[in-house]
Amino acid sequence: MITFSKQDFLKNIYKQKEKGNDSTSASYLADVLNVSNAAISDMSKKLSIDGLIHYRPYKGLVLTSQGEKEALKVLRRHRLWEMFLVKTLGMDWSEVHEEAENLEHLSSDQLMDKIDAFLDFPDFDPHGSPIPDRDGNMPDSPVLILLNKAKTGEEYKIARVMDSDNKIIKYLGKAGLVIGARIKIIDKFDFDNSINVLINGKEMILSEKVSKTIYLELLN
Amino acid sequence: MITFSKQDFLKNIYKQKEKGNDSTSASYLADVLNVSNAAISDMSKKLSIDGLIHYRPYKGLVLTSQGEKEALKVLRRHRLWEMFLVKTLGMDWSEVHEEAENLEHLSSDQLMDKIDAFLDFPDFDPHGSPIPDRDGNMPDSPVLILLNKAKTGEEYKIARVMDSDNKIIKYLGKAGLVIGARIKIIDKFDFDNSINVLINGKEMILSEKVSKTIYLELLN
DNA sequence: ATATTTTTTTAAGCTTACTTAAATTTAAAC
DNA sequence: GTTTAAATTTAAGTAAGCTTAAAAAAATAT
Structure with a gap:
């Protein structure tokens, strides 16, 4: 069994790929794993030797097929x-x-x-x-759209929320922003990227931070 | 949260106490934890500093009340x-x-x-x-008796089997030696400490190794 | 009671997963 | 196309949890 640190490392590269990023930067990983950049460098070499990532100094990190298998597990x-x-x-x-x-x-x-x-x-x-x-x-x-990038006037279904701060998840639950809930985009505000939405017949303003954790599926 | 190694260390001292041993020797722990005696010495000092065991060089290991609390968890x-x-x-x-x-x-x-x-x-x-x-x-x-020390002629109920080699546990299951099963001691053999028992109407010979993993409750 | 054996500890060293600080490479700005 | 800034790596060092080998203490045998 691969170590905890290695599992976390691979998992987070995969999650970046899931979000559409073909490769992951060392500094991003350092940030989410809460370790120094040096630690990422170190570990990258080890995982490369293990055959779990493709690693070339100063380049972004990419999973090998074996690494992806581990991440998926x-x-x-x-x-x-x-x-x-x-x-x-x-x-x-x-x-x-x-x-x-x-x-x-x-x-x-x-x-x-x-x-x-x-x-x-x-x-x-x-x-x-x-x-x-x-x-x-x-x-x-289905194809999902970040709430942040949804179109005004369209109606969507909440399909996914990102694992993030559990305070945000708790807030979403209380606000009725749960999986499957219908949501309509009423207005978007440029000045702070907040969004005015209609959810369960109630209007509410969602901050950029909140709207960046919610993924939507377009209703036909 | 206490480390895995420390949890295992404390747990095994407690299990010895559960078996009636007021203190645990370093070499016993080294054996069950599969590490060197030196590693036990090392760890003993650390756990003593943590306030989880009473440690005096060359003496047996005893849990503090805090250490026992951790072990029980x-x-x-x-x-x-x-x-x-x-x-x-x-x-x-x-x-x-x-x-x-x-x-x-x-x-x-x-x-x-x-x-x-x-x-x-x-x-x-x-x-x-x-x-x-x-x-x-x-x-x-209830008070339990090791099958090894049960009396000829008496009837008992199987109350507990020790976590040990899972091959033994599997064997016990197949032989009907499960929790709650009734067992009668027919005969005990001095020369190899095996025991002849009656279980589910069938007679069988249990080796010393097997009978040392089974605890019984006397039926009145 | 002394000698031998067993148990435990000490000493030195290793690996993993980190750290900080300095050096290097890459990217961005002008 | 330099200069500057940002990202990354290298170097040196740390703590935890181990190792083996040697030393010391305790238990056992005679």
């Missing part, structure tokens, strides 16, 4: 655990991220397969993130 | 996870020990309380080991 564990904590134990969607950050590191494939079956093979976790199957295949999912 | 996590794996996910009692060895290290108190409630607050795990409650209190349990 970590994400599978994380997202299945989140689903379990919410669906089976009734925890709030704002509480489960941190717990899953721990559990993701050392549960066996066998255990995860059992949990997957127990949950009836969910495709998405409580935050709308896709769950890779045991072979590392992601479920089909 | 680890055991609570371990045993609740084992129960969950067997009862909820349907895993075999021979498979769950290793998985629980991992999970015990980093699940939060909050999570364990939820699992405890989900399982309806069990007093004993699938191997018959008592599960401490959230305050560290052990459930009441």
Whole structure:
């Protein structure tokens, strides 16, 4: 079993790729992993030797296919655990991220397969993130648009919120900004990138920070 | 949160105490933790500084009350996870020990309380080991006798099997030597300490190794 | 009671995953 | 196209948790 640090490293490169970034910068990783740039450099060499990333000094970091496999396993564990904590134990969607950050590191494939079956093979976790199957295949999912970039007048469905500060997730829940909720873009404000939306018949203003954590699916 | 190594260290001192040994020798710990005696010496100093064990060079290791509290938390996590794996996910009692060895290290108190409630607050795990409650209190349990020391002619109930080699646990299951099963001691053999027992109407010979993992409760 | 054996500790060294500080490479500004 | 700024790497060092080998203490045998 690969170390915790390596799992986190690979996972975050994959998450960048999921967001559309073909490669990940050292400084970005240093930031999300809360370590120094030097530590990233160090680890990059090791993971390169392990055959898990493509590494060329001063260039962005890219997963090898083996590295991606590892990353997908970590994400599978994380997202299945989140689903379990919410669906089976009734925890709030704002509480489960941190717990899953721990559990993701050392549960066996066998255990995860059992949990997957127990949950009836969910495709998405409580935050709308896709769950890779045991072979590392992601479920089909519709094209998503960041709320930040949604069009005025259009109606959407909330499809995914990014694991971030759990205070934001808690806030989203209270505001009715949950997975599946319908949302209409009323107005966008240039001066601070806030957005005026209609959700559950109520108008509200969402800050740029909040709107950057929400992904939408366009309703036809 | 205390490190994995420290958790394992404290847990094993507690388990020795559970078996009736007031203190634990360095070499015993080195053996079960699979590290050198030097590593035990090292760690003993650190845990002593942490206030988790009483340590005097060349003397046996004893938990402080704080150390015992930590050990009980680890055991609570371990045993609740084992129960969950067997009862909820349907895993075999021979498979769950290793998985629980991992999970015990980093699940939060909050999570364990939820699992405890989900399982309806069990007093004993699938191997018959008592599960401490959230305050560290052990459930009441009857006096147990090692099968090894049971009396010829008496009838007992299997109350607990020790976490050991999972091959032994698997063997016990197949032989019907499960928690709650009734067992009668027919004969004991001095020359190799094997025991002839009656279980489910069948006679069988149990080796010393096997009989040392089984604890019994006397039937009146 | 002394000699031998066993247990434990000390000493020196290794690996992992970090740190800070300095050097280097790349990118951006003018 | 230099100069400057930003990103990255290298170098040296640290803490945790180990290792092996040697030294010391405790237990056992005779």
